[in-house]
Amino acid sequence: MAADEYKIDVKPEVLLMEQVLGPLADGELRVPRFQRPFVWRPEQILDLFDSIERGYPIGSLLFWETSEELASLDRIGDLPVPEPSPGRAVAYVLDGHQRLSTLYATLRRPADARRTTAQKDWMWWPFRVLGTGAEEGPSRYRHWKQAEPPPPYYLPLRSVLRTRDFLAFARDLEERATPNMDIDRLINEAELVAQRIRQYKIAVVRLVGGELSDAVEVFSRVNSTGQAMRPAQMVSALTYREKGQQTLADRLDGMVEQIADTGFGEVSSDAVFRAVLAVTGEDNVQEARWDVLAKRVQHKLQQAVDDTEEALERAVEFLRSENVGVPLARLIPYDAQLMLLTTFFHHCPEPDRHQMEELARWFWVTSWSGHFAGANSTQIKQAIQQMRRFAHGAESVTPDEERARPFPDRFDLRSARVRAFIIWELQEFPERLTADGEKVNPVDILARGATSAYRHVVIKAGLAAASSPANRLIMPTRPRISLRNTLLQLPEHLRGAVLASHGIPEEAWAKLAQGDDEGFIAERRAALAERERNFMARFGLSADTAEGETDIDTE
Template identity: 80%
Template sequence: MAADEYEIDVKPEIMLMEQVLGPLADGELRVPRFQRPFVWRPEQILNLFDSIERGYPIGSLLFWETSDRLASLDHIGDLPVPEPRPARPVSYVLDGHQRLSTLYATLRRPADAKRSTEQSDWMWWPYRVLGDVEDGPNRYRHWKQAEPPPANYLPLRAVLRTRDFLAYARDLAKRATPDMDVDRLTNEAEVVAQRIRSYKIAVVRLVDGSLSDAVEVFSRVNSTGQAMRPAEMVSALTYQTSGQPTLADRLDAMVEQIADTGFGEISSDAIFRAVLAVTGEDNVQEGRWDVLAKRVRTKLQEAADDTEEALAHAVIFLRDTVGVPLARLIPYDAQLMLLTTFFHHCPSPNARQVDELKRWFWVTSWSGHFAGANTTQIKQSIQEMRRFARDSGTVTPEAVRARPFPSRFDMRSARVRAFIIWELQEFPDRLDGDGNKIRPVDILARGATSAYRHIIIKPGLPAASSPANRLIMPTAPRTSVRSTLLDLPGSAFREHVLTSHGIPDKAMRRLAAGDDERFIEIRQSVLAERERAFMSSFGLSTDSGVGEADIDTS
């Protein structure tokens, strides 16, 4: 589509580092509030500078220059930025927030900026290690200790401004150890600084037009940065200048509100799609987000209020009725979205509806019903859930079979997450090697995968990947789960502990005899049989074998 059809001018430019960062420092280039917050990890910061020094492309930036005034962030990275001056044109960052925040908060960092052992401080102090570096090709480092870094650590805040660079060169000469060649290190630092200062950044500047025009252009531009997600796209396109919270703000608030209950962080994408479903939309998976935004613009604030209330009901149902203790264990985002849709239309379900929803959850989880679900399937599910909320019909898919017992423990598998939810309910009163009660959900909340420790660690043993080779069992430092199990004293005590974890006595005898594979096979058979018995209570059957733990996190 031609640019004039948008009533917006598209101007590609090539800019040097200081030409990009200067307007940020003057308040003339700003990050609109509908952008997602800074989410890069510390290693991504280092990799960005490594790419710049090597001359690799880091992707183009997309700015929108307009006379409109949008609510914008008052910090870039962790540094404050001034308000724009009156009557001056302002540009807004549509694509490149993460990269710009990294560049601005590190290269423009004041000398007196806070340093500490906290990641929120040290992550903004990257260094280029000068001289020979043996451990890996990337010479960029973070210094996490409280004391100053070695003299040959060039702080990136010193590379743009000559005064700061000279100050570093003097400090290097003063603090250099006898084995350091100061002249060679200084020359290397000059080369690094010159490469960063002279690095050319591709910028696409959109001039005039509306916010909808600008975001429409963005949606059609290929970018090597992290693309704007649908939730952010709709948030931008429905942005109001009246001071109301943006859709992105509301989604973040709902995520935080649920997390504060102890349930953990739920998927903001699932909430976003629930908001769309609450507005009456059926196509919540994909489509022309600009068209959708126009349809739902006037409904979003009310829909966000309604979604917030329905979401709370959905979480209570999952936690108290189904027995899902943590958000990270929900097998599919679609389940949370659909339950929120149901509770919007029916906040007080009757007993039949509650039983049906519980059956629906387990059947869809075990059968992989939403694995790779397409747009048509999700549309149909939303429509069925709305009808069911009116106490009409059912929602549980019929003529489906459960996936077999998973062959490996992988938290990215919905089948494994369903197994964990069942297993936490099947063995609620667990004991450690001293007979103390274990709170498995608390341990799981601290670290999902690491909570389930291997019993047998043996490379090359295929069965070692099985969930039957995992336990939630804290042990003494440098003590394995296996040795803890083998050292349990007294037959009655040992039986009590083993039963609390679903370890049959005949399996334990094989472990004591050194038959590791047979131990896993016996415990796996027992767990699978007990899980199938639970499945049968919902009218679901499964094969008795073992199958792949498909990775299906959608």
């Protein structure tokens, strides 16, 4: 067979609204199951129609026409879609799921579709406000969230494509109109809106022929949102065949939700995906040829997902244990650490005491040293191999000759070094006291708002030291009372205990009381850094005494 026969033909075209929605209603245009679910907010639905009425472009859609049968969604938006007729050609939506779901579930909405005060119902009932009613708000498009019917000048968008339904709206308007309403003008405006929506031209790129791997490659390159298909989506698309079977993406989402339900929060789905690949025996989990990898792991993927689910639970249990003490998923310094721990617990579900202690040492050393900052595929590959060897009896897995990064100069949760500091600090000061001496759990407060939980003591423009972690506390105060004033007004009989519970030396408090803000921060920073270095020494790690620039880690 000639090589050209494998190539996809690319056919740009322009379609009217009904030419796009008709095939959806007939089951001949389908959304493959590897697409992410509908995630648009209600206001995005309104913005889409406002753009359409104004004639603004809404981005091109990408369809793939093929004889291959892909597992696809049985609902678009919240409306069911039929199976295609036997023998009819089928196209699949590769890009445009959110926009098409919005258009289909609103413009094709049945008159008897459920409409309640719940968002999952009213979000699919957008209205175009006609006449003077449009002056009541910033947008001509609204949702009606009340139980009673909307005003008569609210044009339901479900009626704009159907002549019979549009006439029913016009009759209802005439019956319910108040004396000050110009019915003819309102109906003319409604007809103009309907005409603009019906005649709106949508750019479509149709791919014809080729294999799924070709289509996925095109999608990953030309996605109109500017976001390439994630590796997990790619492998999910390339390995899913059987109807009724959960996709890899579904299973990954399920694992993330299961961990979140424990109160740990959402772990990285990318880390879980790469853990699945490592469990299958893959070493290159960073920059593989995803089409080649998908073919190689397809037949062992389901078992690997089951195994990963068990290993992931053990990895999270270890992270939350006293050996490490990570209270929340968002504080894990590097995604690679979660992936590697999951790999270890797959190969060694019941580690001995030495292995647990060595894993804790490995976690702290790699966190403080920035070991995985910008790690390339070769380094990750070597780390996976080392972790497997450790699971099967090697003495150590901790990298040699690492040195801790210095105490960070600013508080930024995008930094692994700062996240490691927070994990340590939560262990070092597990129970904080309020100004009244009441005990509060800092983890509970942190879980409700990561950055906002750590409040500034000193707020002063131009003071560089104000960005330091040493200028941050988790400490509730009374309404409209600053943290600084709360500290300065501590009752004398409680002051020592309150300050100690937050790691504030008496010397630092004295500087604050004297108005020496920079001195307060410097004293507390020195005290925290010394205590942190003492903790590091338990793992054979040393650090500079000087403060250093906070590195923003990206993975």
